[in-house]
Amino acid sequence: MMDWQALPLPACSLAESPRYAHGGWTWVDINTRTLYRLNQSDVLNTALDNTALLSTLQLPDEIGCVLPTANKNIWVGLGRQGGWLIEGDSCTLKLDAPFDSSKHRFNDGRADHAGRIWISTLVDARSPATAVLYCIEAGQAQPKINDLIVGNGLAFSPQGDSVFLSDTRHKCIWRFDYAVETGELSNRQLIRQYTEGTARPDGACFSADGSYWAAILEGYRLDRFSERGEYIESIELPLAKPTMPCFGGAQGNVLLVCSAQADEKFPNLPGFENTSLIACETGFKALPENFANPAYLV
Numbered sequence: 001m002m003d004w005q006a007l008p009l010p011a012c013s014l015a016e017s018p019r020y021a022h023g024g025w026t027w028v029d030i031n032t033r034t035l036y037r038l039n040q041s042d043v044l045n046t047a048l049d050n051t052a053l054l055s056t057l058q059l060p061d062e063i064g065c066v067l068p069t070a071n072k073n074i075w076v077g078l079g080r081q082g083g084w085l086i087e088g089d090s091c092t093l094k095l096d097a098p099f100d101s102s103k104h105r106f107n108d109g110r111a112d113h114a115g116r117i118w119i120s121t122l123v124d125a126r127s128p129a130t131a132v133l134y135c136i137e138a139g140q141a142q143p144k145i146n147d148l149i150v151g152n153g154l155a156f157s158p159q160g161d162s163v164f165l166s167d168t169r170h171k172c173i174w175r176f177d178y179a180v181e182t183g184e185l186s187n188r189q190l191i192r193q194y195t196e197g198t199a200r201p202d203g204a205c206f207s208a209d210g211s212y213w214a215a216i217l218e219g220y221r222l223d224r225f226s227e228r229g230e231y232i233e234s235i236e237l238p239l240a241k242p243t244m245p246c247f248g249g250a251q252g253n254v255l256l257v258c259s260a261q262a263d264e265k266f267p268n269l270p271g272f273e274n275t276s277l278i279a280c281e282t283g284f285k286a287l288p289e290n291f292a293n294p295a296y297l298v
Contacts, residue, residue, distance in 0.1 A: 002255070002280045004238055004272075006203060007043055009054070009184050010036070014257035016203065017108070020248020021068035022237040027074070027277070028066055029259055033059040033206025034067065035086070039251040041246035043279050060084075060091050065119060067292040073237020076292045078119045083136060083297045088214055094297035098141040108152045108203055108244075113180045114162035115293030118144075127174060133165060135183055139298045153204040153214055157227050164191075164212050164225075166201040167227075173201050173214060189227035208252070208285040215242035215257065218266050221259070239278060240266035240281045242257040242266045247286035255282045 006202070013031035020026075025038040034058040038246035061079035066278030067077055077084035083095030083106075097106070099121055117136035123129070132143040143164065145151075153166030153173060160180045166173040171194040177187040194200050199219030206212055212228035213235075222235040222245055241260040248254055256279040262268040268275060 002282065004278045004280045005044055006238075006272050007256075007277040008278055009038075009273050009277050010056075010279070012258075014243070014260050015276040016243050016278075017065045018246035018256055018258045019066060019068055019289055020246055020256075020286060021291075022072035022210065023038065023250075025248060026066060026068070028059070028063055029079075029193045029276075030064050030183075031045040033062060035059055035063070035184040041248070043249070043254060043274075043277075044281065045258060052253055057089055061093075061107055064105060064122075065109045067109065067111055068289050069294050070291045074294055076117060076294055076297065078106035078109060078117075081185075082106075083117070083119075083141075084169070084298060085294055087201060094294075095136065095141065098134065098143075099132070107131075107150065108154055110154050110156060110164075111292035112156055112178070112183070113290055114183070115291060115296065116183055117292050117296055118154055118163075120145075120148060120154060120165070122148075122152075123169075126150070128171075137183065139296070153201050155204050155212060156290065157206055157207045157212075158208060158210055160290075162227060164202065164204060164206075164214075164229075166214065168200050168202055168217060170218045171195070171200040177247040181272075186235065189229060191225060192223070192231065195262055202242065203258075205245050207247050207249060208287045211284065213245045215244050217241050217243065217260070220269075231273075237278070238269035238272040238277065240268055247282075247284065249286070252286035253282050253284065254279055254286075255284070 011031035062075040063079035082097040133145035149169035204214040240260040
């Protein structure tokens with residue numbers, strides 16, 4: 001049983017893409033186009049209402065995914081209009097969207113061990129299955145996996161030789177072998193098909209031991225899998241609609257979970273009613289974020 005704490009941070013409509021990098025935490029509220037940056041490693045047992053530590057940036061796009069780079073002041077953002085370079089408080093569009101932005105947007109992604117930018121899209125209308133997983137390199141977004149609806153859950157294993165991908169609307173999780181030298185995916189395996197109720201996989205991350213942690217939207221839980229794709233366990237959450245987990249903190253043992261806004265049908269548990277982010281200490285360690293190479297956007 002994990003001892004979850006509601007973090008006293010601003011409530012979000014759709015909190016997503018939590019990252020721990022350069023000694024601080026970053027996440028976005030997609031619906032309000034807001035980037036949050038918490039310039040401290042400790043989110044537990046610490047006052048979080050210090051405006052000198054928590055800053056916000058109003059974004060020019062519905063950015064669904066932010067990725068750290070080797071420079072703590074430069075981040076990559078991916079949204080409806082395309083790929084952005086976020087330098088301090090300045091946002092510059094570097095890569096035009098390779099899709100019809102009236103129907104799609106970039107949703108969830110990560111950098112691989114070589115700094116390539118992998119990013120999936122979603123279909124606004126949730127039909128037809130025209131979303132794509134792209135790999136961005138040398139200013140080109142190359143389609144790698146087609147026929148998605150809401151691409152999600154992208155995460156690379158500790159050694160970088162396997163990658164997991166989910167589709168929230170198809171309600172499934174796949175595992176692939178991955179060759180980081182060439183950027184090629186192979187041996188696609190369906191490791192989980194969700195069939196009960198509306199619970200479905202959303203964002204995810206790996207921990208250093210090789211566990212894959214998937215947020216289960218409208219499922220009040222995280223599901224943990226081995227690096228080979230075997231189901232290990234479910235971890236109960238006080239949040240109805242978790243969207244993505246992230247390990248971090250000074251010791252690497254803090255697990256933070258973002259969520260979408262609860263509602264009458266799927267309320268958060270008592271004590272967490274208006275909470276968008278929760279965290280707790282665990283016996284697991286963070287897998288450091290791969291840094292995106294911002295030069296790949298152009």
